[in-house]
Amino acid sequence: MKGNEIRSRFLQYFEDKGHTPVDSSSLVPKDDPTLLFTNAGMVQFKTVFMGEDSRDYVRAVTSQRCVRAGGKHNDLENVGYTARHHTFFEMLGNFSFGDYFKEDAIRYAWEFLTKELGIDPANLWVSIFEDDDEAEQLWDKIEDLPKGRIVRMGEKDNFWAMGDTGPCGPCSEIHIDQGPAAATCGRDDCKLGCDCDRYLELWNLVFMQFNKDADGTMTRLPKPSIDTGMGLERVAAVLQGKLNNFESDLFGPILGRLEELSGKKYGEDPKVDVAMRVIADHARATTFLVADGVLPSNEGRGYVLRRIMRRAVRFGKTLGLQKPFLDSVTRVVADEMGGAYPHLADSASLLEKVTNNEEGRFRETLENGLVLLEEEVVRVSGLKDKTIPGSFIFKLYDTFGFPFDIVRDIALEKGIDFDEQGFMDEMANQRDKSRRSRKDEQVKVLGEGVRSLAAEGLKTEFTGYEEVAGKSRL
Ligand code: ATP
């Protein structure tokens, strides 16, 4: 079954069960400074879960565009190396706002996977939050779930939170055992909970019950609700008999374009495969982020996009691509996904400009940065502790706009270490310095302001230190 068909079957299944289909919201969360990007289907319903907002429906179904790069859920570094992570992906989700709860959420999910999609129950496993006896009883009622398949897990895996604050709750996840060949950990005793790709997490059913505020206090939500999320790319790979998301039809045309451009084939050389997967993923993220109004810059969301684009450009070198290529790849993404996401068409010319501009600028300095990095790799390889110092990584960043991720990728390839903490410290130092110099600047401007007021003959009245201190933000 093709990705597009899975998406529409999901929407139809839940529509038939009384859910209102709702469009995906933007990757830039509306009025929510706590969150870098929309990282799950529930984000657009956050205020509904919290009881601050209501809709004219109590059940909804979506296919939500998501980005997990930067922020609490950050998969940027996994991309290319695991079989299941993307920075950009589509999350299929059904939601209940104080309507049905655990029992129906479990029943629907099971029926959709095993009846609609025809996944063999013999391969499915379920995890629940460690003290959620109710979830266990409900799963026990599912007759074709084989015995012994319900596993209790701790907070890290089975308590879901959108970010450091906001709605959250215990959850229950459905996993598929893809067999020993998929155990990238290489262990014979690999079991559910292992971080490798064998027990692939397909669907997370969150039993939304709490809101967490900034000081960590948990309060009960007005009505227990349901929030679920299933990665479309994972389901597509499973149904197409592939062990890697990137081998599903959703990525076929993108990898195809990279094969054309590079003259190399996917599936013959692991290094080439990593590069093609990273570029394919990052091209999707770039296309969708630009369409939602994010532009590459040096801070916040724009900096995450810049890191993503630059990492793609660097992996182009692994493929031996001599000329700019990003625009050609993002074009395939926009063409392929324009059917499901018509808004992509509106930003076609902006996307072309942004990719060409960013790639052009970075290509100029990438070469110089890479030469210095190669030299440094040779130097530290000869040392006892084979570690690229944080100060060096910072210098590359500061001089060439060389993102940390690229240093990390190259260090991993060469089997040497890198001082991430040292780099972060240098970054923090620079931020402090620029904050201080901004302050000095403000003081100077203020001083000039007061002088000019005095020159205009205005008298200032002394009202006490308290008030001056209270008003001053310097
Ligand atoms: P994993 O443990 O594999 O990293 P997760 O527990 O972080 O997944 P959830 O936050 O539960 O994922 O998100 C719900 C669903 O979205 C997952 O079950 C999975 O199918 C999908 N998903 C999550 N992260 C990604 C990703 N980076 N790329 C593709 N699909 C993802």
Ligand code: MG
């Ligand atoms: Mg994860």
Ligand code: MG
């Ligand atoms: Mg998980």
Ligand code: MG
């Ligand atoms: Mg999960």
